[in-house]
Amino acid sequence: MTPAADHAHVGRNVVLGVAGGIAAYKACELLRRLTESGHDVTVVPTANALEFVGATTWAALSGNPVASDVWDSAHEVPHVRIGQNADLVVVAPTTANVLAKAAHGLADDLLSNTLLTARCPVVFAPAMHTEMWEHPATQDNVATLRRRGAVVVEPAEGRLTGADTGKGRLPDPDELFEIAAEVLARGGATTAADLAGRHVVVSAGGTREYLDPVRFLGNRSSGLQGYALARTAVARGAEVTLVAANVSMPDPAGVKVERVETTAQLRDAVLSAATSADAVVMAAAPVDFRPTQVAESKIKKAEDGSAPELVLEQNPDILAELARDRPRPATVVVGFAAETGDAHGSVLDHARGKLARKGCDLLVVNDVSGGKVFGSTENEAVLLSADGRSTSVPQGTKSALAHAVWDAVVARLEAETA
Secondary structure (H helix, E strand, C coil): CCCHHHCCCCCCEEEEEECCCHHHHHHHHHHHHHHHCCCEEEEEECCCHHHCCCHHHHHHHHCCCCCCCCCCCHHHCHHHHHHHCCCEEEEEEECHHHHHHHHHCCCCCHHHHHHHHCCCCEEEEECCCHHHHHCHHHHHHHHHHHHCCCEECCCEEEECCCCCEEEEECCCHHHHHHHHHHHHHHCCHHHHCCCCCCEEEEEEEECCEECCCCCEECCCCCCHHHHHHHHHHHHCCCEEEEEEECCCCCCCCCEEEEEECCHHHHHHHHHHHHHHCCEEEECCECCCEEECCCCCCCCCCCCCCCCCCCCEEECCCHHHHHHHCCCCCCCEEEEEEEECCECCECHHHHHHHHHHHHCCCEEEEEECHHHCCCCCCEEEEEEEECCCCEEEEEEEEHHHHHHHHHHHHHHHHHHHHC
């Protein structure tokens, strides 16, 4: 998870709207993360929310008076001023009722008034029963809000109120904080959701090819960069499918996660998800070779000290296949290249050759000499384009590199539709 100190924009005015759902108690942790990061947070709970968590709790955690009624401190015109002064509005949890009010411009309480007057980015984190989330009325309201530039985070799947399970659970507060921080770092309301209406696929982690039930060939990819790409895409309004290979991190908020182990499984999952994708970013590190045979039981040490002979075959080239057989002609395909220089050429020499061979639109080049990048919270890269352009991304957070990648993707998508 990205440390709070990595986010450039601190000390901002954040409004935390809390609607009347059982998940309201989880917003306390989100509030704590926001205040500990230096943000000045005004909590605006609905009357129903106060049935779950009282005003005293919100005031104690935020260090500010709680605004819950348009008539409180009327001389300060709170129904207008709170929204006007906000750099970000986050509504967590968001009920179906609040989604409907926001979509249709109703203003019968302080939170709905705040949403109408805010001219900053707005993030909604819905939480409700599956049937309510899937109802056509709710889905129409979500589509309306996304079309206007709001970020509506997909609910998680899991245990709901009572014995029910399904889609509609509030995502983890730590992950919601990451989305809020990314939206704040992104800037104004007009550019915050430039991937709204787009479906993107991201792969992350490193595949494994098993030698026997306990041993495998693998690599050092941690998945951190792929997860940063997924989080930042959500913060920019995209529908995100993340294919994660052997990554143990929690699911990013608002992301559909498919977990795989082998390169073949990664290929199948990516190609399936790509059929409806506007962009595919292959940040995973597939193992290039696999054993021709996998032992059914653990390979034992030989008494004479000899080692078993391994016969390897090449795995399918997922990136080249994606670029060659695009399910949609306009799909932007992005590859990653972890390269080292050698006697035959520099890092960029090898990368340019790879870009030409693979046929992708963009290639993100990492110099991994001496083990750099792997497992680090920071990254630096060069973005190579199929048209010959290159862009250097200086050392910084993996989120910063992720935004640079999405900037390049958005530019290509907009050029396609111009």
